[in-house]
Amino acid sequence: MFDRIYRSTVLGVAGRRPIENLVRTRAWSVAARFVAGESSATAIAAVKELAADGILSNLDLLGEFVSSPETANAFAEQILSLQTQAAEAGVKPYVSVKLSSIGQGQVVDGSDLGYVNARRIVGQARELGGYVCLDMEDHPRVDQTLGQLRGLLNEYGAEHVGTVLQSYLYRSEADRDGLDDLRPSLRIVKGAYLEPESVAMPDKTDVDAAFRRLVYSHLKAGLDHPTQVTNIATHDESIIEDVKMFVVAHGIPRTRFEFQMLYGIRRDLQKKLASEGFTVRAYIPYGRDWYAYFSRRIAERPANVMFVLKGLLRG
Ligand SMILES: Cc1cc2nc3c(=O)[nH]c(=O)nc-3n(C[C@H](O)[C@H](O)[C@H](O)COP(=O)(O)OP(=O)(O)OC[C@H]3O[C@@H](n4cnc5c(N)ncnc54)[C@H](O)[C@@H]3O)c2cc1C
Structure with missing residues (x-):
């Protein structure tokens, strides 16, 4: 509370x-x-610095809840350019996108602009051998985001697009089960938005327990599906230790999961896990619109x- x-x-x-x-x-x-600076150049420099410690990256151009189609399209162009710049710098493009930043909810010529732009971004990611994670925002967007993910998975494949489930939402375990037919990679987080008690657990102990359940069920579901990765996005050391024991007990290969953390938080733990041979990926936010994230x-x-x-x- x-x-x-x-x-x-x-x-x-x-x-x-x-x-x-x-x-x-x-x-x-x-x-x-x-926040790794305001430009893509500073963000890519951060990618290279982390790579020296064996840590992979997930780039995120900061911005959300964009209200005009022009701004949403300009934002999508910047993400397309980021993917190109990453590839040119020898880095596999792996980006996170908030659909609200590229026009989700704005209907243009009868189509949802967020989906139109997401298709362009994921399509380019497939050409470049990259991956796009659709960040999960506040609860009113979950249905539309999962619906759009389904379309993108069918069109581009689970190697190139996935999303996030938030353990604080009561609905997330059912959402995970409901996606099983498409075998997506999922990032599991606790959830960062201020949500009403009618949709999200108010008690942190319950959120932590739900986080473990989501991670364990996705790890088990992915055992026979080599492209299905569970992205365990937390800085919570006790959960990380439990996951390490769980994967050994269930024979889950290290290729089926990643530990993901935020830029600037628990770098010591990121380095330690990487040195132990786990895949660790840092989420690198950058851009001028940093205030809401911060x-x-x-x-x-x-x-x-x-x-x-x-x-x-x-x-
Ligand atoms: C890679 C990644 C992607 C994410 N994507 C999303 C998303 O799409 N949607 C969404 O709603 N949320 C997202 N989040 C945020 C997430 O929901 C949590 O709000 C955030 O990760 C804090 O929770 P925790 O699991 O680290 O654990 P907590 O139990 O909150 O914290 C555990 C420990 O982590 C450290 N820690 C946690 N937060 C901070 C901080 N801000 N500053 C300093 N130390 C800290 C502390 O040592 C703390 O004791 C993401 C998080 C990560 C790591």
Whole structure:
């Protein structure tokens, strides 16, 4: 319950325009802990730095809830360009996309613009041998995102597109079971949005237990399907230790799962797991529109508020 109150307070304060302006102008040095710069060049430099430690990357151009078709199309163009730049830099394009940033919910010429743009991005990823993960946003978008994922999986194949399930949503275990016929790779997360208790578990203990159940069921379901990968996206060491034991007990090869973490969080753990021979992938967010992402990271952990306040005082 404390987690929910804390999260709602921080996101409420962060959502006020004067606070946003203050943080945007004075706290870039703090945001830089979580965000790999504002340009694709700085993000690709971060990819190379992580690669030196044996850590793979997942690039994310920050932006969400875009309201005009022009902005959504411009955003999609930037993601297409990012995939090309990554390939040219010798990095397999692996990107995360928020469908709301490329027009989901905006109908143009009778089609959902988010889906039209997602087809362009996943189509290009297939040509380049890359992969696109559709990030999961707030709960009203889940049905449409899963529906659009189905279309993309049928057209481009599970090697090139997958999505995310959030363990805090009551519906996610049924959603996982419902996708089994298409054998998608899934990233399992706890969930970062402020959601009502009618759809999301308020108690962290329940969210953690549901996270384990989702990971274990997807790992087991993927045992006979070599392209189905379970992406275990958490910094929670006790869960990671349990997963390590689970995969040994069930004979699940290391090629069937990845540990995924966020840029700037638990780099020590990322390096340790990579040195133990696990696949580790860091989610590298970048771009000028970093404020909403940054606010969610601050809302995850009380210690981060002090970090921001110190940064503001330093200016
Ligand atoms: C690769 C990746 C992709 C994600 N994609 C999505 C998505 O598409 N949709 C979505 O809703 N959510 C997404 N998330 C966010 C996720 O839902 C959680 O909000 C976030 O990962 C924090 O939860 P946790 O599992 O790390 O565990 P927690 O139980 O919250 O934290 C465990 C430990 O992790 C460390 N930690 C966690 N968060 C922070 C932080 N902000 N700052 C510093 N230390 C921290 C601390 O050491 C903490 O004790 C993603 C997370 C990852 C790692």
